[in-house]
Structures are given as structure tokens and as C-alpha cells.
Amino acid sequence: MNAITRIFxxxxxxxxxxxxxxxxxxxxxxxxxxxxxVLYLAIQQPETDVWNGLFWMIQLFICVNxxxxxxxxxxxxxxxxxxxxxxxxxxxxxxLLYNLIIMLIMSLVSLxxxxxxxxxxxxxxxxxxxxxxxxxxxxxxxxxxxxxxxxKAQQQASLMAIMGFxxxxxxxxxxxxxxxxxxxxxxxxxxxxxxxxxxSGLDLLVIIMAIILFPFLWKD
Amino acid sequence: xxxxxxxxxxIVLLSYVLLxxxxxxxxxxxxxxxxxxxxxxHVPMWFGMMVLCGISVYHSIRFxxxxxxLSDIKATSYAATGxxxxxxxxxTGAIWAKYTWGKPWSNDIKQVGAAIALLIYAAYFVLRxxxxxxxxxxxxxxxxxxxxxxxxxxxxxxxPRMMESLHPGGMGNPGADPRDMDAxxxxxxxxxxxxxxxxxGIWISSLTVRIRKIEDKNLLxx
Numbered sequence: 059m060n061a062i063t064r065i066f067x068x069x070x071x072x073x074x075x076x077x078x079x080x081x082x083x084x085x086x087x088x089x090x091x092x093x094x095x096v097l098y099l100a101i102q103q104p105e106t107d108v109w110n111g112l113f114w115m116i117q118l119f120i121c122v123n124x125x126x127x128x129x130x131x132x133x134x135x136x137x138x139x140x141x142x143x144x145x146x147x148x149x150x151x152x153x154l155l156y157n158l159i160i161m162l163i164m165s166l167v168s169l170x171x172x173x174x175x176x177x178x179x180x181x182x183x184x185x186x187x188x189x190x191x192x193x194x195x196x197x198x199x200x201x202x203x204x205x206x207x208x209x210k211a212q213q214q215a216s217l218m219a220i221m222g223f224x225x226x227x228x229x230x231x232x233x234x235x236x237x238x239x240x241x242x243x244x245x246x247x248x249x250x251x252x253x254x255x256x257x258s259g260l261d262l263l264v265i266i267m268a269i270i271l272f273p274f275l276w277k278d
Numbered sequence: 279x280x281x282x283x284x285x286x287x288x289i290v291l292l293s294y295v296l297l298x299x300x301x302x303x304x305x306x307x308x309x310x311x312x313x314x315x316x317x318x319x320h321v322p323m324w325f326g327m328m329v330l331c332g333i334s335v336y337h338s339i340r341f342x343x344x345x346x347x348l349s350d351i352k353a354t355s356y357a358a359t360g361x362x363x364x365x366x367x368x369x370t371g372a373i374w375a376k377y378t379w380g381k382p383w384s385n386d387i388k389q390v391g392a393a394i395a396l397l398i399y400a401a402y403f404v405l406r407x408x409x410x411x412x413x414x415x416x417x418x419x420x421x422x423x424x425x426x427x428x429x430x431x432x433x434x435x436x437x438p439r440m441m442e443s444l445h446p447g448g449m450g451n452p453g454a455d456p457r458d459m460d461a462x463x464x465x466x467x468x469x470x471x472x473x474x475x476x477x478x479g480i481w482i483s484s485l486t487v488r489i490r491k492i493e494d495k496n497l498l499x500x
Contacts, residue, residue, distance in 0.1 A: 200429070203425060207405070207418060207421060207422050207425070210409065210414060210418045211405060211408040211409045211418065217404070217405060217408060220401045220404055220405075221401045221405060221422065221426075223397070224394045224397035224398045224401060224426075225394075225398060225425075225426055225429045225430075227390070227394050227433075228391075228394065228429075228432065228433035228437055231387075231390070231437070232437065235441075249440070252440060253440065256432065256436060256437070256440070259432075260429070260432060263428060263429070263432075264429070267424070267425050267428050271342075271421045271424060271425055274342050274417055274420070274421055275417070275418065275421055277417075
């Protein structure tokens, strides 16, 4: 088997597990629904800036919740098994892809719920949709790597927040900034594409770092 | 007491920065006035922090290539001194900002970047403390150190160039703005203040490394 088939085999295994157990998916879905409902009860229809800020903060917490358990469910023995048949590089790529898919779905669901319950301030819906997809990719990549690190330490969830929030702030700031394109703000001619390129570059950087660094985490 | 040449150089440079920085003439600028002297002490903190954190990452990479507890001790010592420099940089900046921008903290993008850097290194030490196994702690710590540093660089070097800032040189060079310094000031800043504080940081770190070497003698097998 070459690398790509291995990666897809691992990805398929994760997705199948998800489809059979449906624990994370519905768990996080319920998390999104209840959070957005509480927000609706608290603030109903906020201003655009508040909407934007809340949306991205909720994305952040959804991501922590959705990604945190991705390395927990693998027991030591199973990790060793994957290590021998697939190698750490393939394993982390499969995990990155899996979390990316989950996070993409969750982001789109939460966008739908936000528009349904907290109002729709979006003028340029498809711009914002693109930005949300880019944002969910960025968030899921960074937090997958952090989950891999946190899996090696005790107090998983809290550690992920401690390690992750400072690292993700720059990306979140950029995302909140470019989100304003969805609210009808116009940018200087190159500013928007510059920031999108920077975010994509950061995503690429995270993928490369994950592939290089994960083998060192894996060894025990 | 015998000091090696670079320690003597550090003492000479920093004495010059202290005396020259406080006594020599500076250009009179609106709002800034005499506070412009802070540039000798505030800006080198960031140069120092970047260099020290860079050295820390270098030792983390060395640890991953060849596991050796000494590399781990060096990585943490340099990171700790880097954090100290970062904290001093924020404090000197906040004092300066209070008199020139009107308030110590104005959510300027570079202030946010500095705060992010401090949070990241604080998280590095929390992560290390949460792992009890010494080898695993060193390895996981090294991975996080490298990953966090790689994510921090764009935050400190690219994003400030894209966003509006109160700091000089926004949308251009986010470091020292050459327009604010005249020839006399540059004579202190570049040859003395920047290298002086960097060497001081290396000196402090080398002392903590030596203390840790004595404390962890039984771990090092030397």
C-alpha cells in the first residue's frame, strides 16, 4: 500500500467509527445548538460586530470540543498497531483530514443556526461562507496538532485551551478582520487577498510542522 | 575573578548605554520629548527576546535530533530569560505609552503580539509541569516550543505590517523606525544597546543553565 491509500484507509476508519458511534457528531451538534440557543435568549439580535465576535468565539469552542477527543479514543495498543502498519506521517495526515471534515460540517451547521436564531446581518453571504470554510480549516489544523501534544499530558481539555488560545489569536484576529467583507465592508484593493494568502500560508505551515513534529510525539 | 571577553564587552556596552542613553543629547520631538530615550531600553528588549527564544528553539531542535538533557535545560533556560525580556518589554512599553499615547494599553497590534508571545511561553511552562516523566516532558516540551515559535513568527513579523498601529513604522518596518532616531541616537542604539542587552540575556541564561546543571546532576550522567 502506498501512502495515499494508507491515509484514506485511516480516514475511512475514523469516519466509519464516527458513523457507527455517532457520539462526537451529535454531542458537538447538541453543544452548538444549546450554545446558540442560550446566546439567542441572552442577546436576541445583536449588532454586526457583536455577531461577528460571538460567531468566531463559538467556532473556537466548538473546535476545542470537536477535536479534543480525537487522540483520546486511541488506546496505547492501537496506536502501536497503527504505527507499525501506517507510520506517524500518514496517521497525522489522516487525523488532520478527519478533523477538517468534522469541523467544516460543524462550522456550516453553526452558521446556519446563527442565521436562524441570532439574525442575519450578512450582506455578502458567499464571501462569508468562504471565510467560514477557511477559518474552520485553520482552526481544525492548529487544534489537531495541539490535541496530539495535549494527549501526551494530563488534564487534556484545559491544557488545550491554555496552549491553543494564544497560538490561535493571530489567526482569529485575521479571520474576524476579513469577515467584515461579508458585512459589506470594502477593503483596500490587495488587503483582503493578502490576508487570505497569509491564512492559507499559515495552514500550510501547520500541516508541514505537524508532519515533521508528530513522529517525535508518537515515540514512547 | 576572571571574566571572559564577551562578559566584559557586555559590561562596557551596557555602561555606555546607561550613561550615554541618559546623558547624551537627543532630538526634541513633539509628544515624545525626553521619553525618546526609552528607545534604548524598550526596543532592545524585543530584539533580545527574539534572539533568546530563537536560541531556545535551536536547543529544542537539537534535543529532538539527539536526546540530551543538557539541550532541554538550555532550551528552558533561554525561554525563561526570553519571557523575562518580554515582560520587561511590555512594562517599559506600557510606561512609555502612558506618557505618549495617553494610556498604558491601547490594544495596539504589537502590544497584542507581545502579550500572545508571553502567553505562549507561559503555556510552554504549564505544559512541561503537567508531565511528570522527565524524558517525555522534555520531548513534548520541545515539540510545543518549535510549533509555537513557528506560529508566533508570522504573528510578530507579518501581521503587524498589515494592520494599522500606533507604533512607528506601521505598514512598513515594524521594528525600529529609522526616521525617529538621528545619527547620535543610532550611535548608541545599534552598536551598544541592542547587542549589549542580547549578550546580557545570554549571560543570564548561561548562569541559570549552570545552576540547573548542578541541581540536576544525577539526570545528566556527567
